[in-house]
Amino acid sequence: MACERLYYKFSDYLRERYGGKVYKLPINLPVGCPNRDGKAGSGGCCFCGEEGAGFESLPSQMSISGQLAANARYIGKNYKAEKFIAYFQNFSNTYLPMDVFSQYMAEACGDRIVALYISTRPDCIDDRRLDYLLHLKEEKCVDIVIELGLQSVNIKTLKWLNRGHGLAEFADAVLRIKKSGLQVCTHMISDLPSDDTEDVVEGARLLSALGADQVKCHSLYILEGTSLGESYKKGEFQPLGMEDFIERTILFLEYLDPGIVVQRLLGRAPAERTLFCNWDTSWWKVLELIEKKMLQENRFQGCRFDYLNGSALRKAFG
Numbered sequence: 001m002a003c004e005r006l007y008y009k010f011s012d013y014l015r016e017r018y019g020g021k022v023y024k025l026p027i028n029l030p031v032g033c034p035n036r037d038g039k040a041g042s043g044g045c046c047f048c049g050e051e052g053a054g055f056e057s058l059p060s061q062m063s064i065s066g067q068l069a070a071n072a073r074y075i076g077k078n079y080k081a082e083k084f085i086a087y088f089q090n091f092s093n094t095y096l097p098m099d100v101f102s103q104y105m106a107e108a109c110g111d112r113i114v115a116l117y118i119s120t121r122p123d124c125i126d127d128r129r130l131d132y133l134l135h136l137k138e139e140k141c142v143d144i145v146i147e148l149g150l151q152s153v154n155i156k157t158l159k160w161l162n163r164g165h166g167l168a169e170f171a172d173a174v175l176r177i178k179k180s181g182l183q184v185c186t187h188m189i190s191d192l193p194s195d196d197t198e199d200v201v202e203g204a205r206l207l208s209a210l211g212a213d214q215v216k217c218h219s220l221y222i223l224e225g226t227s228l229g230e231s232y233k234k235g236e237f238q239p240l241g242m243e244d245f246i247e248r249t250i251l252f253l254e255y256l257d258p259g260i261v262v263q264r265l266l267g268r269a270p271a272e273r274t275l276f277c278n279w280d281t282s283w284w285k286v287l288e289l290i291e292k293k294m295l296q297e298n299r300f301q302g303c304r305f306d307y308l309n310g311s312a313l314r315k316a317f318g
Contacts, residue, residue, distance in 0.1 A: 005300070005301075006253075006291055006294045006295070006300050006301065007253050007256075007262050007265075007294075007300065007301035008258060008259070008260065008261050008262055008301060009261075009262060010214070010261055010262060010263040010264065013214075013261040017143075018083050018114050020082055020083060021079065021080060021081045021082060021083070022081060022083045022084065022085060022114060022115075023075045023076075023079055023081040023084055023085070024084070024085045024087040024117065025067070025068050025071040025072055025075065025084045025085065025086055025087060026058075026067075026071065026087050026089045026090075027064055027067050027068065027086055027087060027088050027089065027108065028058055028059065028060040028062075028067065028089065028090050029060055029064075029088060029090065029091075029093055029096075029104060030060040030061070031060075031090070031091050031092065031093055031095055031096055032091060032092070032095060033091045033092045033095060033121070034092065034095055034121070034123065034124065034164070035092075035121070035162070035163070035164035040121075040123055040164035040165060041162060041163075041164030043162060043227060044162070045149075045151075045161050045162055045163055045164075046160070046161050046162045046226060046227040046228040046231070047161065047220070047221070047222070047223070047226060047228045048226065049223045049225060049226055049270075049273065058070060058071070060090075063107075064086075064104060064107045064108050065107060065110060068084070068086060068108065068110055068113070072084055072112070082112065083112050083113075083114045084112055084113055084114065085113070085114065085115045085116070085117050086108040086109075086110075086113050086115070086116050086117070087117045087119075088104075088108070088116070088117065088118045088119055089119050090119070091119075092119075092120045092121045092124045093118050093119055093120050094118065094120040094124045094125060094129050094146075095120065095121070095124045098128060098129070098132070101129060101132075102132050102136075105118075105132070105133065105136055106136060106140075109136065109140040109142055113142060114142060114143065115142055115143035115144065115145060116133075116136075116142055116143070116144050116145070117145045117147055117185070118133075118144070118145070118146050118147065119147040119149070120146065120147070120148065120149075121148070121149055121164075121165065122148050122149075122150070122165055122169040122170040122172070122173040122174075123164070123165045123169045123173075125146065125148075125172075125173040125176060125177065126176075127176060127180075130176060130177060130180040130182060131180070133146075133180070133182055134180050134181055134182060137181075137182065143183065144182045144183065145182070145183040145184065145185050145213065145214065146173075146177050146182060146183070146184050146185070147184075147185040147186075147187065147216065148170065148173055148174070148184060148185070148186050148187065149163075149187045150170050150186050150187060150188060150203075151163065151187060151188060151189045151192070151218075152188070152189065152192055152194075152195055152199060152203065153167060153199060153202050153203045153206050154192075154194065154195050154199045155167060156194065157192055157194045157195050157199070160194050161192075162227070167206075170186075171210060174186075174210045174211070174212065175210065178210075178211050183213040183214065184212050184213055184214070185212070185213060185214035185215060185216055185261075185263065186207055186212050186214075186215050186216070187215075187216045187217075187218060188203055188207075188215060188216070188217050188218065188252070189217075189218045189219070189220050190217055190218070190219065190245060190248045190249045190252055190266075191219055191220050191239065191240040191244065191245040191248060192220060193220075193237045193238065193239065193240055194237075197247075197248060197251055200248045200251055200252050201251055201252070201255050203252065204251075204252045204253070204254075204255035204256040205255055205307060207256065207257075207260065208255070208256055208257035208260065208305060208308065209308060212257075212260055213260065213261065214260060214261040214262070214263055215256070215260055215261070215262055215263065216262075216263040216264055217249065217252065217262065217263075217264060217265045217266065218266060218267045219245055219266040219267060219277070219278055219286070220239055220240075220276075221267065221268075221269035221274060221276060221277035221278070222239070222274070222275040222276040222277070223269060223270070223273050223274060223275065224273040224274070224275055225273065229275050232275055232276065233275070239276055239279075241279075242279045242281070242286065242289075245266075245286075246286070246289055246290050246293060247293075249265055249266075249290055250290065250293060250294055250297075250299050253294075253299075253300070253301040253302075254299055254300070254301070254302070254303050254304040254305075255304045255305060255307075256301050256302060256305065257302060257305055258300075258301050258302030258305060259302075260301075262301070265287060265290060266278060266283055266286055266287065267283070268283055
């Protein structure tokens with residue numbers, strides 16, 4: 001069996017959807033997280049630093065329009081982008097009073113913004129916010145994608161990560177987002193040392209069954225000043241090797257619905273505080289190794305996507 005593409009790259013989707021180069025502009029809100037303030041837990045996820053995921057973001061004290069303008073000038077000039085995605089990246093961006101949340105979202109719908117991507121937690125999604133976002137989508141003619149952190153489908157791993165939620169909250173959030181007419185992207189980590197390959201495969205199967213629109217895959221990185229970093233320095237666990245990560249990533253793609261957009265296969269971390277990231281190898285070199293292995297072994301996204309809609313009936317009766 002052969003396939004025209006290895007996996008459904010985000011860049012391909014953006015060209016198909018918007019007809020040109022589109023880049024994300026990160027927005028940093030003065031927002032917190034229920035897993036830090038005691039509402040869902042304390043201490044936050046074990047891998048999360050004090051700045052959250054937004055280590056390349058502008059100060060949250062800047063207005064949204066100011067952040068968008070500054071980032072658009074830089075990115076538009078360097079990457080020749082003409083259209084942009086307003087990306088609410090840091091912490092839990094729906095974890096706000098309704099009036100404040102709606103004000104921030106509306107302000108982001110500026111010139112040349114074709115979509116809002118909103119990162120949050122599964123336990124920070126409700127019908128009221130989704131109803132508002134659907135109204136905003138229709139009024140401003142922008143796409144809206146909710147990015148949910150999950151990382152693993154193994155409940156014991158979720159506890160190890162100190163996520164502060166389980167699979168039920170995730171499934172509930174995805175079903176509500178899809179029912180509302182918005183899109184959902186899920187964040188997954190392929191090389192968690194407490195997961196095995198069966199967990200990785202089941203992650204792809206679950207996202208496919210729930211109808212996720214996009215996925216953002218991460219490699220595990222370890223930062224100074226985090227509980228994960230302290231455990232690492234004490235020798236309480238060891239990161240998986242690069243070859244294991246590559247194999248897990250390809251397995252995940254093989255079981256993933258080929259219609260799900262893959263935003264990325266691994267990430268980066270702030271160099272000045274990083275204890276471990278991508279085996280001291282440039283992310284693009286690891287990406288090249290993944291794609292090379294897929295080509296050599298004729299493996300591609302969705303080649304094992306055969307398990308939904310009564311798979312046992314098809315095998316028995318055709």
